[in-house]
Amino acid sequence: MDKLRTVRGVNDLLAENLNNHNFVINKGLNISKKYCYSQIDTPIFEFSEIFTKPLGKTSDIVTKENYTFEDRSGDLLMLRPEGTSGVVRAFLNAGLTQDIPQRFSYFGPMFRYERPQKGRLRQFHQFGVELLGISSSMGDLEVISLANNFLKSLKLDNKIELKINSLGDTDSRLNYRKILVDYLNDFKKELSEDSIKRLKENPLRILDSKNPSDQAILIKAPDVLNYLNEFSKDRFEEVCDGLDSLNIDYKIDKNLVRGLDYYCHTAFEFITDQLGAQGTVLAGGRYDGLSEMLGGIQMPGVGWAAGIERLALMINANYKNNPDLVLIGLSEKFNLDLLQMIDRLIKDGIKTEILYTGNVSKKLKRANKINAQFAIIIGEDEISQNIVNLKNLKTGFQQVMKLGDAINEIKSLLNINSE
RNA sequence: GCGGGUGUAGCUCAGUUGGUUAGAGCGCGGGUUUGUGGUACCUGAGGUCGCCGGUUCGAAGCCGGUCACUCGCCCCA
CATH class of the missing domain: 3.30.930.10 (Bira Bifunctional Protein; Domain 2)
Incomplete structure (x- = not known):
């Protein structure tokens, strides 16, 4: 290898x-x-x-x-x-x-x-x-x-x-097999090499040969259905x-x-x-x-x-695996908070991906690329006030609110029913 | 197993008759932008030209072999 x-x-x-x-x-x-x-x-x-x-x-x-x-x-x-x-x-x-x-x-x-x-x-x-x-x-x-x-x-x-x-x-099959072999034996010289081999081993298979000379012979071959x-x-x-x-x-x-x-x-x-x-x-x-x-x-x-x-x-089954929501922390120290948040989000049926690395600008770029619908952005202010910053990535509109309100907003806009 | 075609960057593909350091677009990284994306501009990385051998002063391009994909045969779903 x-x-x-x-x-x-x-x-x-x-x-x-x-x-x-x-x-x-x-x-x-x-x-x-x-x-x-x-x-x-x-x-x-x-x-x-x-x-x-x-x-x-x-x-x-x-x-x-x-x-x-x-x-x-x-x-x-x-x-x-x-x-x-x-x-x-x-x-x-x-x-x-x-x-x-x-x-x-x-x-x-x-x-x-x-x-x-x-x-x-x-x-x-x-x-x-x-x-x-x-x-x-x-x-x-x-x-x-x-x-x-x-x-x-x-x-x-x-x-x-x-x-x-x-x-x-079985009876019909054996009977027809005999008749087919008899017929094909007369043309043995014109049959393809493969078909000559099949004549002994599995003559019925000659019927679906694509070889042109075989096919010419098969046109007049006895028909299975007449020998049932x-x-x-x-x-x-x-x-x-x-x-x-x-x-x-x-x-x-x-x-x-x-x-x-x-x-x-x-x-x-x-x-x-x-x-x-x-x-x-x-x-x-x-x-x-x-x-x-x-x-x-x-x-x-x-x-x-x-x-x-x-x-x-x-077929084309339209592959889609974009997140409903991405979670963005202002720095890496918020990643654990985001991971905690995910528990609640998935219970509400929201497909969520945490963006762990890069600055906010990089993370939003990434969010665009993976075609996320919403972003929740948190930093010191949000944590201390126990709120989140919810941004609609399609419209660009964003505002701060309680996490529960953000969840409801996302669910109603995306028509998600929690299970 | 048999016959034909193809193989160059992550992807799609250029690359003249064999001639210097192998190119483009897209994508990717960095920047313009240290709490905010898409656009734009700047910039960078990325190649054993499938692999091995031969011919040649010199091979991505020619020859032989080989591997993989692909088309047909065979077989079959």
């Missing part, structure tokens, strides 16, 4: 950015609380299998993008690359299978060893929700409705569109009809596939064109097999996760 810096793909969050993040998180928590989702917090690392089992052996997240390490007792651990597996694990651990449905919301850092880009970091943050124990399409519709209202509350609904698809149940069995097809129709009656706009994208193995039936992504290659801002789907993959009982689930960084890039 020759210079002070963070490791690659990992950022500090300074006031303004953090404010945007918190804005996104708070909107998410608020709206999910109204849908009766309880917040849950799970560890940021788990035994590796918690992720490797459900995510699938061929997913990049498991094969090359994880942060894995052995701890001192020799256990193989992984920094979580996503949130769902941990939440389901916690749900199983807590024995909540006896009390379904369960609704969870969560947020926190996730870790993937990827090539960093804007909106794609190695430590990044997700906000997500999971609904466990509801197998009908109503579950899918509920979480999509929640997502839609979440994005609306961020005023992003006009910049983002919803794409959905269905992967069908009766049950899966009906289920997908229920979801589409449901979205119609909820007035949620969507586009069916037959090439939309989720990257992780545990998904089935409904898959959806909310996508923007404003973030370049990182356009997926919120994505999710149904994962009825996940619980069993972890060794639990059969337990249907559906949920989504949103990229907090990506959403934060699209």
Whole structure:
């Protein structure tokens, strides 16, 4: 380490950015609380299998993008690359299978060893929700409705569109997989290198390839939706009809596939064109097999996760942290008096900062810079008469009065209600 | 992991074909103002030109490597 810096793909969050993040998180928590989702917090690392089992052996997240390490007792651990597996694990651990449905919301850092880009970091943050124990399409519709209202509350609904698809149940999926592989095998020579590899490992992923020659081949490829069995097809129709009656706009994208193995039936992504290659801002789907993959009982689930960084890039939460009031002493010997005064001021809900150093002129300059509304200035005279000099920094008007009167004046002018 | 672009002061950026002591604006410090801010004027500090090596009498500028950011691919939120 020759210079002070963070490791690659990992950022500090300074006031303004953090404010945007918190804005996104708070909107998410608020709206999910109204849908009766309880917040849950799970560890940021788990035994590796918690992720490797459900995510699938061929997913990049498991094969090359994880942060894995052995701890001192020799256990193989992984920094979580996503949130769902941990939440389901916690749900199983807590024995909540006896009390379904369960609704969870969560947020926190996730870790993937990827090539960093804007909106794609190695430590990044997700906000997500999971609904466990509801197998009908109503579950899918509920979480999509929640997502839609979440994005609306961020005023992003006009910049983002919803794409959905269905992967069908296991039977449909395996059947379609066979048909797709048969079709693609005829074009093997024209497929991209990546896609040839995926033909064996995870052929469905070829569907969302951006390679032009792949795309040309895909135009005539068999359509997943035509190969769903009766049950899966009906289920997908229920979801589409449901979205119609909820007035949620969507586009069916037959090439939309989720990257992780545990998904089935409904898959959806909310996508923007404003973030370049990182356009997926919120994505999710149904994962009825996940619980069993972890060794639990059969337990249907559906949920989504949103990229907090990506959403934060699209909003501007108007960061403000200016004091209502600054306290100024004529010299440093009044600083302790000011510190005593703060007890009372914060009880009245007044955001107060003490300016400790410099002469009065410097302190007022500083007060301007941090955009304070009022200043209380004290010196020998004020102390001896038990009064303060209250100055309105916007108008320049100032007068001496009792501290209690000053507090009332500030509160009434700034509309502050004490708590 | 692959391909392209960028990297000069705290910030935004100039810097000609390789040529003396690398500049501007904003910001920051001090002063005009020892109990009163915003404006104005004066003034000062701040740079290993991302890092390492090479070419050259001489490199911020050229060459190689490397690190970081960024765009696309990949992956995905």
